[in-house]
Amino acid sequence: MSSERAIELCKAANGLEKVILRDARGSSAEVYLYGGQVTSWKNDHGEELLFVSSKAIFKPPKAIRGGIPICFPQFSNHGSLEQHGFARNRFWSIDTDPPPLPTNSSSQVHIDLILRPSEEDMKIWPHSYEFRLRIALGPGGNLMLISRVRNTNTDGKPFTFTFAYHTYFSVSDISEVRVEGLETLDYLDNLQNKERFTEQGDAITFESEVDKIYLSTPTKIAILDHEKKRTFVIRKDGLPDAVVWNPWDKKAKAMADFGDDEYKHMLCVEAAAIEKPITLKPGEEWRGRQELSAVPSSYCSGQLDPQKVLQCS
């Protein structure tokens, strides 16, 4: 753990343990050890940037509805495991002595978590692994997540997995939101038997349920919230795909842990590795990194490059 004063471990809902990170300028993040899940990210004005449902159930075995669930070792129902794998409803531990990372994130306020399989887990996914997750508050209050998955099998066997940072962004009104960086890309539509389509030229806007896996996406994606005059920028490495999900009204009503109207105030854009699953031989390690920033923005229609969106703020 870095700088003790900036990190607090406390008991939260239902006795679950939560780590709070605070940087010198007042940005903060909260992480539940249950799920290794970020449940809050606030800017230096104390504004919440992530969505967590008012109906979220903070109790195992249900995953927490909102924040940044970790989907591992399976995204969605792309395999025989439970939906989105099991990492999001396991208890992670604080990793007090993680191997160094070749980034400068160790100088920032950060916490390292680790997940290893239990004997029960080995029955459903018979592989030995170490999943290390670093959560850091970077310059300007950026939220960085770095995942490292290592194959520690002693039987010589490789394993294969899919992965997503299932980030729920808080938005003012979904009808006023547009996503830039995914136009003209191919996607698999989960609402149409995972059939493959090509997105048309315009930035993506929302007027009904959406559940798409965009393939081979750029490393930067922007979410423009017109009403809030805020732009989220997602930067990602090792995560070629991006899922865009909003349940809209009917699915919202069908989810017990989600308010009927809450779909208006959230959008999931999920940095992911799905189409080409990751295979690791014993001793090999995979790394997947996501950095989120939130900046004030004016409405810049048709800017395909998120960097330009930043420049015109």
Ligand SMILES: O=P(O)(O)OC[C@H]1O[C@@H](O)[C@H](O)[C@@H](O)[C@@H]1O
């Ligand atoms: O309800 P869950 O298991 O958290 O999943 C929520 C959604 O997660 C998205 O990532 C999937 O693409 C959707 O198909 C799914 O409905």
